[in-house]
Amino acid sequence: MKIEAVDFFYLSMPEVTTDADGSQDALLVRVRAGGHIGWGECEASPLVSIAAFVCPMSHGACRPVGASVLGAPLNEPADIARIAAQVAYDSMDLLQAPHTLSGVETAMWDLLGKAKGEPVYRLLGYAKSHKKTPYASQLFGETPSETLAAARNARAKGFRAAKFGWGPYGRGAVARDADHLAAAREGLGPDGILLVDAGQIWGEDVEAAAQRLPALEAAKAVWLEEPFHASALEAYGALAARSKQVRMAGGEGAHNISMARHLIDYGRVGFIQIDCGRIGGIGPAKAVADYAVGRGVTFVNHTFTSHLALSASLQPYAGLADHRICEYPFAPRALAWDLSVNHILPDSAGEIALPEAPGLGIEIDKAKLQSYLVPVTIEVKGKELYRSPVLD
Amino acid sequence: MKIEAVDFFYLSMPEVTTDADGSQDALLVRVRAGGHIGWGECEASPLVSIAAFVCPMSHGACRPVGASVLGAPLNEPADIARIAAQVAYDSMDLLQAPHTLSGVETAMWDLLGKAKGEPVYRLLGYAKSHKKTPYASQLFGETPSETLAAARNARAKGFRAAKFGWGPYGRGAVARDADHLAAAREGLGPDGILLVDAGQIWGEDVEAAAQRLPALEAAKAVWLEEPFHASALEAYGALAARSKQVRMAGGEGAHNISMARHLIDYGRVGFIQIDCGRIGGIGPAKAVADYAVGRGVTFVNHTFTSHLALSASLQPYAGLADHRICEYPFAPRALAWDLSVNHILPDSAGEIALPEAPGLGIEIDKAKLQSYLVPVTIEVKGKELYRSPVLD
Numbered sequence: 001m002k003i004e005a006v007d008f009f010y011l012s013m014p015e016v017t018t019d020a021d022g023s024q025d026a027l028l029v030r031v032r033a034g035g036h037i038g039w040g041e042c043e044a045s046p047l048v049s050i051a052a053f054v055c056p057m058s059h060g061a062c063r064p065v066g067a068s069v070l071g072a073p074l075n076e077p078a079d080i081a082r083i084a085a086q087v088a089y090d091s092m093d094l095l096q097a098p099h100t101l102s103g104v105e106t107a108m109w110d111l112l113g114k115a116k117g118e119p120v121y122r123l124l125g126y127a128k129s130h131k132k133t134p135y136a137s138q139l140f141g142e143t144p145s146e147t148l149a150a151a152r153n154a155r156a157k158g159f160r161a162a163k164f165g166w167g168p169y170g171r172g173a174v175a176r177d178a179d180h181l182a183a184a185r186e187g188l189g190p191d192g193i194l195l196v197d198a199g200q201i202w203g204e205d206v207e208a209a210a211q212r213l214p215a216l217e218a219a220k221a222v223w224l225e226e227p228f229h230a231s232a233l234e235a236y237g238a239l240a241a242r243s244k245q246v247r248m249a250g251g252e253g254a255h256n257i258s259m260a261r262h263l264i265d266y267g268r269v270g271f272i273q274i275d276c277g278r279i280g281g282i283g284p285a286k287a288v289a290d291y292a293v294g295r296g297v298t299f300v301n302h303t304f305t306s307h308l309a310l311s312a313s314l315q316p317y318a319g320l321a322d323h324r325i326c327e328y329p330f331a332p333r334a335l336a337w338d339l340s341v342n343h344i345l346p347d348s349a350g351e352i353a354l355p356e357a358p359g360l361g362i363e364i365d366k367a368k369l370q371s372y373l374v375p376v377t378i379e380v381k382g383k384e385l386y387r388s389p390v391l392d
Numbered sequence: 393m394k395i396e397a398v399d400f401f402y403l404s405m406p407e408v409t410t411d412a413d414g415s416q417d418a419l420l421v422r423v424r425a426g427g428h429i430g431w432g433e434c435e436a437s438p439l440v441s442i443a444a445f446v447c448p449m450s451h452g453a454c455r456p457v458g459a460s461v462l463g464a465p466l467n468e469p470a471d472i473a474r475i476a477a478q479v480a481y482d483s484m485d486l487l488q489a490p491h492t493l494s495g496v497e498t499a500m501w502d503l504l505g506k507a508k509g510e511p512v513y514r515l516l517g518y519a520k521s522h523k524k525t526p527y528a529s530q531l532f533g534e535t536p537s538e539t540l541a542a543a544r545n546a547r548a549k550g551f552r553a554a555k556f557g558w559g560p561y562g563r564g565a566v567a568r569d570a571d572h573l574a575a576a577r578e579g580l581g582p583d584g585i586l587l588v589d590a591g592q593i594w595g596e597d598v599e600a601a602a603q604r605l606p607a608l609e610a611a612k613a614v615w616l617e618e619p620f621h622a623s624a625l626e627a628y629g630a631l632a633a634r635s636k637q638v639r640m641a642g643g644e645g646a647h648n649i650s651m652a653r654h655l656i657d658y659g660r661v662g663f664i665q666i667d668c669g670r671i672g673g674i675g676p677a678k679a680v681a682d683y684a685v686g687r688g689v690t691f692v693n694h695t696f697t698s699h700l701a702l703s704a705s706l707q708p709y710a711g712l713a714d715h716r717i718c719e720y721p722f723a724p725r726a727l728a729w730d731l732s733v734n735h736i737l738p739d740s741a742g743e744i745a746l747p748e749a750p751g752l753g754i755e756i757d758k759a760k761l762q763s764y765l766v767p768v769t770i771e772v773k774g775k776e777l778y779r780s781p782v783l784d
Contacts (some may be wrong), residue, residue: 010772014453025450025451037618043485044450044451044486047772048486056404056408057408058416058417059408059409059412059436060409060410061414062414088621093414093670106557166452229480230484231648231650233650253484255487256623258625266658278485349411359564374772375771375772375774376770376771377769377771378439379770380439383765385439
């Protein structure tokens with residue numbers, strides 16, 4: 001098989017707000033080869049990611065992503081790795097390239113799984129997919145009582161684990177942050193798994209973050225996620241050294257394997273969170289999972305959007321029985337839910353399992369998506385480089 | 393003053409080849425504030441960088457670069473740093489953001505320098521600009537005799553230092569690479585400064601790179617640049633530990649201060665090469681220069697394009713008398729030369745000095761650039777987000 005076509009579908013809610021909620025738009029990718037179709041999704045900024053696929057070449061080390069993908073042979077997992085290496089080398093000066101490739105690479109795995117009649121995790125070398133414990137990923141409330149209500153709501157909906165992030169956390173008084181954590185713990189109950197996401201609020205300020213450690217430990221938070229800029233490895237390492245029980249988590253900002261490795265080795269995170277829609281797709285995420293196992297670090301998916309992205313993000317660690325926690329889009333915008341016909345739902349024990357169908361096992365809901373399509377045209381030198389394709 | 397307008401001009405040679413020559417296109421940026429105009433340049437992929445400025449917001453952490461720039465106050469250098477921090481935080485999910493900001497940030501320094509009647513290096517805190525020794529940056533010849541001729545040519549044109557990179561180097565036999573180095577040394581003469589750029593050819597393969605060390609030492613190369621992927625810190629560190637005299641160089645791939653710092657601390661480079669058109673502009677480059685001084689590492693500019701980019705890239709270390717070597721676009725395409733009316737030329741001793749005029753001291757040649765303009769339109773949801781502006 002050769003890659004015959006790659007189509008990008010820019011989807012958006014009618015209104016996009018400044019909420020730290022990545023489910024407000026999506027870039028859906030369709031790859032065609034040998035009569036098969038695969039689907040993938042890029043995280044965030046659809047217009048820029050499309051531009052990185054179609055842009056004119058600037059020079060030998062700054063070629064459009066499309067140049068390494070279109071027409072390339074696709075028969076085995078090794079072909080996907082080869083294409084990814086080509087993109088990394090020929091597009092090294094194109095910062096957006098890993099982001100664009102993420103959706104394309106994911107679609108290639110989906111396609112290859114369908115062509116071979118295997119779920120993706122099996123193509124990755126796992127014999128079996130283990131169930132995961134999903135956590136409800138939510139924003140902190142504006143007040144502790146709102147946070148309390150959100151935690152109770154997650155528990156009422158069958159989630160034993162919940163993550164709270166962004167909102168007012170880290171922006172005001174240390175005591176106020178502690179109130180939010182106490183509220184979250186109260187709402188989840190003593191056996192709930194409490195996770196906290198600081199959303200990079202402290203930049204590189206280790207002291208500001210360290211002031212929050214006592215309350216995090218008192219509330220028995222399992223991890224503190226992204227206290228700092230994604231690249232602030234020294235700050236991560238310094239805070240990890242000062243924490244007794246709470247472990248650091250991070251990695252969603254990793255857009256290559258090296259960045260994730262450095263967060264483990266230099267940043268000393270206990271949980272490495274990989275977004276398949278950012279790191280370059282499923283292949284690099286699997287490489288990080290392998291590396292994490294060797295270092296005693298727990299792999300976690302990062303997913304805030306659709307169930308296509310959720311399925312993709314679970315494949316890289318599906319076979320790791322001890323890496324149990326998984327992020328689950330708890331309250332996504334309608335677009336993220338409407339993207340697929342089928343969904344990955346918690347069972348009666350509150351656990352989730354990957355589809356056993358070939359590929360990613362997620363069927364795209366083309367009918368429902370029509371109303372979310374964003375028409376885009378990009379014209380360079382009088383030539384149309386991109387026009388939104390028909391989703392049929 | 394407030395930033396009233398930011399205009400992007402996409403310029404290109406009529407034909408762009410796969411040569412590793414970044415001077416084949418350019419993204420020129422014009423910023424207007426308080427009746428003043430500043431100019432900057434983004435490195436590579438104009439279309440993608442434009443898209444990152446004008447793209448619709450995806451969510452709170454993925455806003456277009458323009459949202460943090462347009463209308464922002466600009467009166468002091470601290471304002472530029474504040475705008476850059478805003479972009480980093482509000483566009484953290486937009487990989488191309490640092491690239492786009494680079495040209496805008498550079499233009500802000502140019503504008504502020506003109507408004508205050510000071511060269512940029514003085515706004516950065518340097519009392520004086522020291523002369524630099526430019527090296528002729530060239531590609532290896534296809535054969536050692538071509539490399540010999542190129543080295544002789546550089547010397548004949550008054551360059552004591554020359555860098556050879558890319559081409560066949562690292563792709564074939566170790567002995568063939570040694571022949572190229574011997575030829576380069578012969579052409580430069582015994583007192584020439586010889587620099588070598590491997591263009592990431594060995595990925596993360598430390599052994600492959602280490603096999604080239606004896607020939608590099610025999611030819612008295614001062615540095616080996618980018619033997620590995622920009623993010624392969626471990627490989628850089630391992631090779632540095634095995635080299636006796638040749639020091640490692642890298643950093644052009646750094647698109648934030650942290651990445652440059654990690655290359656110094658974990659990658660153990662002896663020379664940190666910063667491209668103002670990639671790292672986010674002049675401010676972050678100055679921060680890296682300060683850090684390098686503290687670590688005993690030598691700062692070098694990375695510039696392969698216009699004299700506007702050259703002036704910008706020299707400002708961050710203009711005041712560091714001991715950091716003498718500088719990259720100089722030796723044989724750029726016509727576009728890069730035609731971009732400015734005035735140029736930074738070597739004096740009779742073969743050294744170059746920054747203009748003492750306000751700002752970057754480079755005048756844009758609008759008349760000559762007309763024929764290089766690439767018309768672009770980007771339309772989203774029926775609304776024109778970008779149309780190439782008139783350069784007048």
